[in-house]
Amino acid sequence: MCESETPCSGSSDDLPPLLLGTYTPRIDAKGRLALPARMRAQFGPGLVMARGQERCVYLLPRQEFRRIAMRIQRVSMSDKKARDYLRVFLSGAVDQEPDRQGRILVPQMLRDYADLGTEVAVIGVGTRAEIWNRTAWEGYLASQEQGYADIADDILPAVGF
Template identity: 75%
Template sequence: MVHDIGAEPVSDDDPAQSGGMMAGLPPLLLGTYTPKIDAKGRMALPAKFRSQLGSGMVMARGQERCVYLLPQSEFRRIAVQIQRTSMGNKAARDYLRVFLSGAVDQEPDKQGRVLVPQMLRDYANLGSDIVVIGVGTRAEIWNRQAWEDYLADKEQGYSDIADDVLPAMEF
């Protein structure tokens, strides 16, 4: 399902937002959105994500040449987790260097736009046609064609990998 930038705002009766039974959990970012990057490198955040990400967020290099968009608390949690193993683990040190060196604090402007830095636009080959997807505790910004190619490639095996990824549970 593709949502426009003007997607419905978070409801006041959303337990994750109102301190109900989901209080204390990180935001759950879901869906697919198709904003544009303007000539100045700004992207309008999907309306649904604005309140969930908060006023401060971090953009960083993601896997598969996308850009991660994380609430600051989630970014800090990931960085701390990697740092716990980094001193004795070369792969973790390498990952941490690339991850943190490409990370940028961002705050949306009054129109809900954030600047996608040139370094990250180059990394993910982002032009004006992009896709923003919610992936649970983070969002990912993709080059639209790269996302469509990735999705077409992965949809074929989606049900096949479910047994490997999901614990034994009934839906």
């Protein structure tokens, strides 16, 4: 049984990428970040970078970005909060194609937004990845670990785990 909003064909090719793990690459002096090798193939030929929540930068496969943007746009015409979110989300979005070394340029606007210096963490979050200031990520993770088990008690039964 398929419970997603997209039609099911039974093929794993129809599933979005599954981005996992934590990596600690560096951003070079030119603002370039080498995508973790395990993630490169998941993104395909290109990706979209956008402002994320909690002051991180989202990295989304183009198809996933389009899916999210279309869902928000359907709501945005009648909902002021959705319109506001869409404006901020799309105005900060940048289409990127990795170079031959698998590097992407993180625009200064997004580096400023997420306070990204040289030391970053790239984390897989299922259908997207996030770039965090490494110190901010470590602080966020430490603050969430205590409640992780409590959250699991609420979330996992709801998803049938």
